[in-house]
Structure formats: C-alpha cells, structure tokens
Amino acid sequence: MRPKIYLFGDSITEESFRDGGWGASLANLFSRTVDVVLRGYSGYNSRWALKVLDRVFPAAESGGSDGASPPPLAVTVFFGANDACLPDRYAAFQHVPVDEYQQNLHSIVSSLKKRWPKTLILLITPPPIDEDERLRHPYAENPSGLPERTNEAAGAFAKACVETAGQCGIPVVDIWTRMQQYPDWRKAYLRDGLHLTQDGNKVVFEEVVKKLNVGGLSLEKLTVDLPLLANIDHGDPLKAFQW
Numbered sequence: 001m002r003p004k005i006y007l008f009g010d011s012i013t014e015e016s017f018r019d020g021g022w023g024a025s026l027a028n029l030f031s032r033t034v035d036v037v038l039r040g041y042s043g044y045n046s047r048w049a050l051k052v053l054d055r056v057f058p059a060a061e062s063g064g065s066d067g068a069s070p071p072p073l074a075v076t077v078f079f080g081a082n083d084a085c086l087p088d089r090y091a092a093f094q095h096v097p098v099d100e101y102q103q104n105l106h107s108i109v110s111s112l113k114k115r116w117p118k119t120l121i122l123l124i125t126p127p128p129i130d131e132d133e134r135l136r137h138p139y140a141e142n143p144s145g146l147p148e149r150t151n152e153a154a155g156a157f158a159k160a161c162v163e164t165a166g167q168c169g170i171p172v173v174d175i176w177t178r179m180q181q182y183p184d185w186r187k188a189y190l191r192d193g194l195h196l197t198q199d200g201n202k203v204v205f206e207e208v209v210k211k212l213n214v215g216g217l218s219l220e221k222l223t224v225d226l227p228l229l230a231n232i233d234h235g236d237p238l239k240a241f242q243w
Contacts (some may be wrong), residue, residue, distance in 0.1 A: 009078030014040025020198035024203035033222040045082040046104035071116035080126035080157040091148035123172040125158035129188040133193025136146040
C-alpha cells in the first residue's frame with residue numbers, strides 16, 4: 001500500500017489542493033510514491049481540531065499488526081490563524097487564548113505520536129496578517145469597523161507554535177517570520193490579508209519540503225509505486241508485472 005502524508009489544518013490547508021496550492025504541489029512532488037491526503041477544515045481553531053481528532057484520524061488507521069493501515073510518513077498540523085482572532089471583534093467565537101492554543105497543540109501532537117510513534121509530525125505557524133486587507137475582506141458583518149485579526153496577535157500565536165515544537169522535539173515551519181522577510185509580503189503572499197496567493201503557497205510548499213527532507217522524507221529515499229514506463233521491456237511488457 002502506498003504510504004501517506006496527512007495535511008491537517010484550517011482553510012489554508014483546505015484550500016491547498018487548489019491550482020498552485022501548497023498541498024497540490026506536495027501531491028505533484030510525491031506522485032507515484034506517496035498519497036498526500038487532505039484534512040483541512042475551514043474556520044477551525046485548535047480547540048475544535050482537538051475535539052474532532054479521533055474523527056479525522058479513526059482508530060482503524062492507527063497502524064499495527066492487526067491489519068490496520070500502515071502509519072503515515074508525516075502529518076502537518078497547521079492551526080492558529082483562527083485561534084488568533086481577537087476576543088472583542090466579530091470573529092470572537094473562533095478565538096482561543098494563546099496558552100490554551102499551546103496546550104491544544106501539545107495534546108494534538110501527543111495524540112498523534114501515541115498513535116504513530118515513528119511518524120514525522122510537522123507544525124506550521126499561522127501566517128502574518130495584513131490588517132487593511134482584512135477590513136476589505138470581512139467574512140461576516142463587521143459593525144466595529146476594526147479588523148478581526150492583527151499581525152501582532154498572529155505573531156504571538158506563531159511564537160507559541162514554535163515554542164511548542166521545541167518542547168515536543170518536532171520540526172516547525174515558521175511562515176509568520178519567513179514571509180515577512182520579503183519587503184512586499186502583504187501583496188506578494190496574501191490575497192485577502194490572511195489566505196495565501198500562489199506565491200504564498202509556494203513559500204509554504206518549499207519550507208515544508210525542506211523540513212520533510214531533513215526528517216528523512218525525500219524522493220530519493222522513497223519507492224516508486226509500480227514499474228515505471230522506462231523500465232518496461234518493449235519486447236515483453238508483462239515481464240515487468242511478475243511479482
């Protein structure tokens with residue numbers, strides 16, 4: 001059975017299989033070697049993610065010698081953008097205090113590690129926020145006239161995510177910091193002040209691939225699923241399918 005990489009996160013993950021998305025790019029990179037499986041849930045925060053974890057990853061997929069599916073090679077965990085909604089703005093129902101967010105990440109990582117001890121767990125921080133664009137693209141009525149997110153708040157959650165990864169001994173992609181290294185990051189990487197442009201998706205893709213490679217997951221180390229066309233004998237094609 002072809003191994004899997006799960007992408008677990010909010011709308012930035014759910015959208016990642018769109019044209020130019022970071023998930024679609026991963027699926028393309030690992031075609032014929034790994035199934036990249038999307039588990040993105042628009043609007044979700046870490047509290048909700050923890051609540052549905054056993055529904056997202058059923059016990060039947062926990063791996064083992066009892067006939068269950070083999071464990072995935074990796075799981076990306078990409079929450080925080082919704083947790084960072086401000087508690088006094090229109091998206092307050094999505095807000096999670098930063099200390100609870102950090103504990104939720106700990107619990108998610110702990111559960112995944114218990115389920116799959118050898119699986120690479122990769123945290124991804126929330127992206128930076130363009131507050132002016134958030135005012136232009138509200139997703140609900142906004143009577144206050146103020147953005148529901150700020151870059152400062154997103155930065156606090158990004159810092160907590162990085163700290164959690166260190167405490168758990170797992171890798172992390174800090175896209176909040178990485179994206180802001182480019183002077184024109186607001187227009188280049190964010191299409192509505194939060195969600196990613198194709199260039200923003202490219203940044204996430206490249207950073208995730210770097211971490212996967214460091215963790216031992218690279219094309220050179222993976223087995224291609226079924227014979228390649230170049231390896232099929234033109235004179236006796238069926239010879240390639242004798243197992």
